[in-house]
Amino acid sequence: MQALMEDATPARRILLVDDDIDLSAMLREYLESEGFRVETAHNGVDGVAQALSGKFDAIVLDIMLPRLNGIEALRQIRQTTDVPVLMLTAKGDQVDRVVGLELGADDYVAKPYYPRELVARLRAILRRQVSLGAPRGSIMQSGKLTVRVAERRVSWLDIPIELTVTEFNMLVSLLRAGDEVQSKDDLSLGALGRPRQSYDRSVDVHISNLRQKLEAASSGDVGIETVRGVGYRLRSAP
Numbered sequence: 001m002q003a004l005m006e007d008a009t010p011a012r013r014i015l016l017v018d019d020d021i022d023l024s025a026m027l028r029e030y031l032e033s034e035g036f037r038v039e040t041a042h043n044g045v046d047g048v049a050q051a052l053s054g055k056f057d058a059i060v061l062d063i064m065l066p067r068l069n070g071i072e073a074l075r076q077i078r079q080t081t082d083v084p085v086l087m088l089t090a091k092g093d094q095v096d097r098v099v100g101l102e103l104g105a106d107d108y109v110a111k112p113y114y115p116r117e118l119v120a121r122l123r124a125i126l127r128r129q130v131s132l133g134a135p136r137g138s139i140m141q142s143g144k145l146t147v148r149v150a151e152r153r154v155s156w157l158d159i160p161i162e163l164t165v166t167e168f169n170m171l172v173s174l175l176r177a178g179d180e181v182q183s184k185d186d187l188s189l190g191a192l193g194r195p196r197q198s199y200d201r202s203v204d205v206h207i208s209n210l211r212q213k214l215e216a217a218s219s220g221d222v223g224i225e226t227v228r229g230v231g232y233r234l235r236s237a238p
Helices: 002-008 021-033 044-051 070-078 094-102 115-130 165-177 184-192 202-218
Strands: 013-017 037-041 058-062 085-090 107-111 139-142 145-148 153-156 222-227 231-236
Touching: 013 021, 013 044, 021 037, 021 115, 037 044, 044 058, 044 070, 058 070, 058 115, 070 085, 070 094, 085 094, 085 115, 094 107, 094 202, 107 115, 115 165, 115 184, 139 165, 145 165, 153 202, 165 184, 165 202, 165 231, 184 202, 184 231, 202 222
Parallel strands: 013 037, 013 058, 058 085, 085 107
Antiparallel strands: 139 145, 145 153, 222 231
């Protein structure tokens, strides 16, 4: 019975884009031992082409790639799809990290890293992608902003707003909080699935991206208020 239940749940498909062939082979073997199905690409051009195929549940994308660097690859991926992207960045390289998040990466892992940490980050992204604890058909609203939680759809006056997985999760967290301020720690746990670390700007960058999209779609009628020293709160016109 257990084997039948396991077979009924398809393995999540991961695209690993890294020019280090030996490391990719080792990481692929590790991810497959953890139940993932993995394909690899070793340059940015091939990585983008495979990422846009629509057959992957998440992308692991290195910053340093031949033919097309990871930042430009991410830019091209985000023009077409909101598939979750986990960036691999150099340790201590805050610039690439922030730029990647600004372009729509869902999270990052700094090299060198433990494979177990990478798996934990991947599972957190995928877990938040498929379930936010809402029954199918659950709808949340704030003024003219509508969020269909199970379908992961957001609209303003029936006009769709395209959000990444992490941006969507943060919006739902803010909506659920109502008039209460969501701290950065709460948003990191709720949207990223991990505790916030000191000097980690991930929440701030994701919130900035989300704020820009909401304000652009609503002509400023809905936005995100920064409560200095505390966190963030959603605001909207009636």
